[in-house]
Amino acid sequence: MKELALIAVPFVAAIAALLWPKDETRPWLLPATGVVHVALTMWLLIAPPPVEPMAWVAFDPLARAVLPAVSVLFLACAAYAVSYLRLRSERPNRVFVACLLAVLGLLSAGHQARHLGLLWIATEAVTLAAVPLLHFNNTGRAFEATWKYLLVGGTGIALSLLGSFCLGYASLHGGGGGDLTFVALTAQGAGLSRPWVLTAWVLLLVGYGTKMGLAPMHTWKPDAYGEAPGIVGALLAGAVTTVAFTAVLRVRAVVDAAGAGVVAGRTLIVIGLFSMLVAALFLLGTRDFKRMLAYSSVEHMGILSLGAGLGGAGVWAALFHVWTNALTKGAVFLSAGNIRRAGGGRTQDEVAGMAILTPVSARIFVVCMLAITACPPFGPFFSELRILRAAFADGQGAVAAVFLAALLFAFLGLSRLVFAIVDGRPRAAAKKTDRRFRETAGVIVPPLVLLGLSLWLGVATPSVLQEAWTAAVQALFPLP
Amino acid sequence: MPANASETGSRLITLLASLMLVLQLLVVVQRMLITNIRLFALQSLLLASIATVVAFAYGAWHVLVIAVLTLIGKVLFLPWLLERLVRRIKIEQELRPFVNMPASMLICGALTVLSYVVARPFTALERLGSNTLGVAITLLLTGFFLMINRRKALTQVLALLTTENGVILAAIALTTYGIPLIVELAIFFDVVVAVMVLGILVFRIRESFDSMDVSKLNELKW
Numbered sequence: 176m177k178e179l180a181l182i183a184v185p186f187v188a189a190i191a192a193l194l195w196p197k198d199e200t201r202p203w204l205l206p207a208t209g210v211v212h213v214a215l216t217m218w219l220l221i222a223p224p225p226v227e228p229m230a231w232v233a234f235d236p237l238a239r240a241v242l243p244a245v246s247v248l249f250l251a252c253a254a255y256a257v258s259y260l261r262l263r264s265e266r267p268n269r270v271f272v273a274c275l276l277a278v279l280g281l282l283s284a285g286h287q288a289r290h291l292g293l294l295w296i297a298t299e300a301v302t303l304a305a306v307p308l309l310h311f312n313n314t315g316r317a318f319e320a321t322w323k324y325l326l327v328g329g330t331g332i333a334l335s336l337l338g339s340f341c342l343g344y345a346s347l348h349g350g351g352g353g354d355l356t357f358v359a360l361t362a363q364g365a366g367l368s369r370p371w372v373l374t375a376w377v378l379l380l381v382g383y384g385t386k387m388g389l390a391p392m393h394t395w396k397p398d399a400y401g402e403a404p405g406i407v408g409a410l411l412a413g414a415v416t417t418v419a420f421t422a423v424l425r426v427r428a429v430v431d432a433a434g435a436g437v438v439a440g441r442t443l444i445v446i447g448l449f450s451m452l453v454a455a456l457f458l459l460g461t462r463d464f465k466r467m468l469a470y471s472s473v474e475h476m477g478i479l480s481l482g483a484g485l486g487g488a489g490v491w492a493a494l495f496h497v498w499t500n501a502l503t504k505g506a507v508f509l510s511a512g513n514i515r516r517a518g519g520g521r522t523q524d525e526v527a528g529m530a531i532l533t534p535v536s537a538r539i540f541v542v543c544m545l546a547i548t549a550c551p552p553f554g555p556f557f558s559e560l561r562i563l564r565a566a567f568a569d570g571q572g573a574v575a576a577v578f579l580a581a582l583l584f585a586f587l588g589l590s591r592l593v594f595a596i597v598d599g600r601p602r603a604a605a606k607k608t609d610r611r612f613r614e615t616a617g618v619i620v621p622p623l624v625l626l627g628l629s630l631w632l633g634v635a636t637p638s639v640l641q642e643a644w645t646a647a648v649q650a651l652f653p654l655p
Numbered sequence: 656m657p658a659n660a661s662e663t664g665s666r667l668i669t670l671l672a673s674l675m676l677v678l679q680l681l682v683v684v685q686r687m688l689i690t691n692i693r694l695f696a697l698q699s700l701l702l703a704s705i706a707t708v709v710a711f712a713y714g715a716w717h718v719l720v721i722a723v724l725t726l727i728g729k730v731l732f733l734p735w736l737l738e739r740l741v742r743r744i745k746i747e748q749e750l751r752p753f754v755n756m757p758a759s760m761l762i763c764g765a766l767t768v769l770s771y772v773v774a775r776p777f778t779a780l781e782r783l784g785s786n787t788l789g790v791a792i793t794l795l796l797t798g799f800f801l802m803i804n805r806r807k808a809l810t811q812v813l814a815l816l817t818t819e820n821g822v823i824l825a826a827i828a829l830t831t832y833g834i835p836l837i838v839e840l841a842i843f844f845d846v847v848v849a850v851m852v853l854g855i856l857v858f859r860i861r862e863s864f865d866s867m868d869v870s871k872l873n874e875l876k877w
Contacts, residue, residue, distance in 0.1 A: 333821075
């Protein structure tokens with residue numbers, strides 16, 4: 176029952192948010208729901224429930240390996256949101272709060288979905304629920320970003336649906352019943368019709384890759400992350416993308432069982448490296464630090480895809496990276512939100528000297544930058560090291576070389592821009608903007624906690640998590 | 656189910672699907688916005704008829720839900736809404752695509768051939784005439800082409816909707832093999848796209864962008 180409560184609690188809270196009369200107190204629903212959700216996921220993480228094989232929704236090993244990260248990230252964002260929405264009291268927050276909670280509920284459903292159709296519905300409903308979040312600032316630029324998000328997202332939705340149909344047909348053509356639960360599809364294995372499975376794989380990878388933001392389907396991402404509030408960016412980059420990633424993993428397991436695992440692995444590696452390179456090149460050129468974070472997210476999605484393409488050890492490392500990416504990305508988006516608010520601009524031409532204006536946020540931002548560019552001893556360093564090791568163990572030296580080169584370029588691009596913003600003298604314009612912004616505990620503690628958790632994951636990965644990732648890899652790719 | 660009923664059904668469906676394809680190519684070469692909207696409505700009507708024929712010929716009664724939804728949503732409501740919008744905000748009637756008409760026609764012809772080549776290995780065992788899947792993929796690809804080629808926000812919405820017609824056509828074609836739940840998914844998809852389109856329109860395109868010219872939605876770069 177607890178697994179259903181994970182979905183139901185946020186929805187009940189979302190309805191409560193819609194009915195709640197006062198704008199000032201409504202945001203408190205967010206951390207309240209977040210606490211309940213984290214408590215439930217932690218309980219389920221430590222004491223995993225038995226999974227009924229044919230159930231459509233279950234807290235199965237893969238959900239156990241990923242969903243708690245989403246939950247923790249949401250709690251941090253929710254805590255930040257209380258202060259944030261107080262600063263933005265000029266905007267009504269009824270729809271915003273309700274949609275945030277609905278996104279949490281749908282993410283819980285998507286991570287736990289063991290049926291291709293249900294997974295599709297949950298993922299696409301998340302896309303729709305995120306639209307009012309992106310449009311919160313209600314500016315012309317936010318509208319443009321929402322427009323691109325809807326159009327590119329709609330295309331992705333169509334392709335993944337067609338892919339789901341193809342997988343169903345693969346089952347039917349191979350003599351199965353067309354049952355779209357992952358268990359049934361995997362059980363049919365080599366009985367699935369191969370050309371249909373490959374078609375389905377391409378369509379589903381492109382469809383869910385659009386949602387993840389893998390290059391070249393990433394074009395909505397810089398706009399959306401650039402225009403959305405920091406908390407929304409954090410949730411999109413750390414949580415919404417992971418549900419698409421688990422979708423790719425689940426489909427990959429089916430393709431593996433159908434005997435096309437080599438092809439699937441190769442496409443994931445190529446698309447992953449391509450995403451990393453594209454993101455690294457854009458990182459070297461961009462002058463806008465919120466768009467920089469979007470390209471960094473594209474890069475990390477590339478890392479996840481690469482890990483997923485490298486077999487068992489790589490998938491383990493990718494699951495590790497889901498955690499480190501979610502926590503670190505959360506911290507960096509929230510601190511970047513503070514800097515954006517106090518600096519009054521988003522490009523290095525408008526903003527400088529943030530170390531003087533917002534000393535604490537600027538310090539967190541710099542440390543976060545080091546963390547997401549995989550500097551030890553933070554989490555991403557260890558997860559990316561594992562991916563590198565998996566690449567070498569797989570005998571893919573060239574892949575490892577491209578991977579390292581892309582990481583180096585990304586580091587150069589990110590550090591260039593971050594230090595341009597943090598150092599120097601504050602611009603005159605920044606003194607006039609938003610005098611209300613103060614570095615209160617509400618906007619400092621959540622990113623700091625996330626950063627601390629990322630550090631903790633790096634230096635002392637809890638054994639329960641390691642065990643959860645191992646269980647997930649075994650469940651996805653059972654050893655022959 | 657009698658064998659000749661499904662035989663006739665299959666032929667009828669092939670005919671209707673081919674007509675959908677013809678209409679799609681007309682959309683590609685048509686310059687006037689209002690005509691484009693009407694062509695889309697007509698294409699959706701054909702889709703609804705295909706769904707009805709499938710429902711009767713194969714006894715798949717739940718496909719009728721798609722037929723009814725398409726009829727209400729995409730034949731009547733959305734075209735009405737779009738036309739009203741076009742008239743109210745008095746946007747320029749003539750479209751100026753990036754690629755000129757003869758070249759677009761050639762590209763779409765090539766896309767059609769490509770779709771049939773792609774669909775060939777899969778259609779050997781098809782019950783619904785070997786055409787339907789080819790047409791569905793063509794609708795998808797030309798829909799993408801239209802989306803790239805048109806500048807107006809409204810025409811991009813139309814392109815997205817024709818893409819959706821393609822996916823639904825594929826769904827109907829596959830339903831006849833008895834994959835469970837396909838119809839339900841297709842219905843959900845219909846609803847999602849409708850909500851998205853309405854969302855786009857409700858976002859008060861006019862207030863934000865007078866011209867609705869997507870090539871002016873280009874402030875966000877780098």
